[in-house]
Amino acid sequence: xxxxxxxxxxxxxxxxxxxxxxxxxxxxxxxxxxxxxxxxxxxxxxxxxxxxxxxxxxxxxxxxxxxxxxxxxxxxxxxxxxxxxxxxxxxxxxxxxxxxxxxxxxxxxxxxxxxxxxxxxxxxxxxxxxxxxxxxxxxxxxxxxxxxxxxxxxxxxxxxxxxxxxxxxxxxxxxxxxxxxxxxxxxxxxxxxxxxxxxxxxxxxxxxxxxxxxxxxxxxxxxxxxxxxxxxxxxxxxxxxxxxxxxxxxxxxxxxxxxxxxxxxxxxxxxxxxxxxxxxxxxxxx
Numbered sequence: 001x002x003x004x005x006x007x008x009x010x011x012x013x014x015x016x017x018x019x020x021x022x023x024x025x026x027x028x029x030x031x032x033x034x035x036x037x038x039x040x041x042x043x044x045x046x047x048x049x050x051x052x053x054x055x056x057x058x059x060x061x062x063x064x065x066x067x068x069x070x071x072x073x074x075x076x077x078x079x080x081x082x083x084x085x086x087x088x089x090x091x092x093x094x095x096x097x098x099x100x101x102x103x104x105x106x107x108x109x110x111x112x113x114x115x116x117x118x119x120x121x122x123x124x125x126x127x128x129x130x131x132x133x134x135x136x137x138x139x140x141x142x143x144x145x146x147x148x149x150x151x152x153x154x155x156x157x158x159x160x161x162x163x164x165x166x167x168x169x170x171x172x173x174x175x176x177x178x179x180x181x182x183x184x185x186x187x188x189x190x191x192x193x194x195x196x197x198x199x200x201x202x203x204x205x206x207x208x209x210x211x212x213x214x215x216x217x218x219x220x221x222x223x224x225x226x227x228x229x230x231x232x233x234x235x236x237x238x239x240x241x242x243x244x245x246x247x248x249x250x251x252x253x254x255x256x257x258x259x260x261x262x263x264x265x266x267x268x269x270x271x272x273x274x275x276x277x278x279x280x281x282x283x284x285x286x
Contacts, residue, residue: 024048067119
């Protein structure tokens with residue numbers, strides 16, 4: 001697995017591609033994704049085949065490695081294999097969701113790990129368990145996104161073939177579930193579901209997926225708000241920091257972001273959609 005940085009004119013920034021992996025081999029048919037680090041680099045996660053474990057790597061904007069190389073996201077001493085990782089960035093840290101399995105891969109679960117900026121494991125040597133390993137249900141189609149309140153994972157949950165539903169969970173920085181109930185049902189009609197696409201809106205998540213509940217594949221969609229509720233959000237746009245109150249912190253954020261939004265990055269203080277933090281935002285706070 002290699003990476004190359006492409007400039008705005010389509011030029012290759014690095015003289016040679018950077019090796020994301022330092023050893024092991026990718027699983028055949030696996031195409032790892034990555035997320036930007038906010039500074040021109042990328043955070044990668046994948047699983048290798050010898051041993052069958054999940055890894056992460058941070059490639060900086062200059063092509064060097066932020067973690068000093070690849071990091072195995074959980075210990076392999078327990079006899080558990082770990083596959084299908086997906087990552088999402090939270091500031092300068094990386095959260096990786098993955099499927100732990102028994103060595104024969106007939107049973108699986110759902111787990112998560114958080115990596116510090118130096119690649120150290122913040123949620124223990126084995127990560128945290130979200131769903132214990134079992135023969136039923138089976139899990140898949142992982143998709144992760146971030147909201148103002150935490151990091152979220154959505155996945156298919158199949159008690160038997162062709163009866164998939166989609167569930168979601170949100171975690172805080174300590175790996176604790178934030179929603180009640182802990183797992184929110186996003187699509188409860190049993191059917192074959194796959195290929196979940198996801199996008200964060202800041203105050204929630206938009207999902208779309210392939211679904212054959214009517215006998216042929218269609219595309220379905222759902223909105224999940226930051227608090228785990230479904231459907232259209234009841235927004236208080238002046239609550240910029242998402243703490244449930246409009247106050248001094250929100251006012252300071254407007255002042256700090258005053259003016260034209262940056263070309264890159266977010267501009268959370270914009271409330272009227274004009275890409276400018278100005279008088280209308282100040283009046284909304286008041």
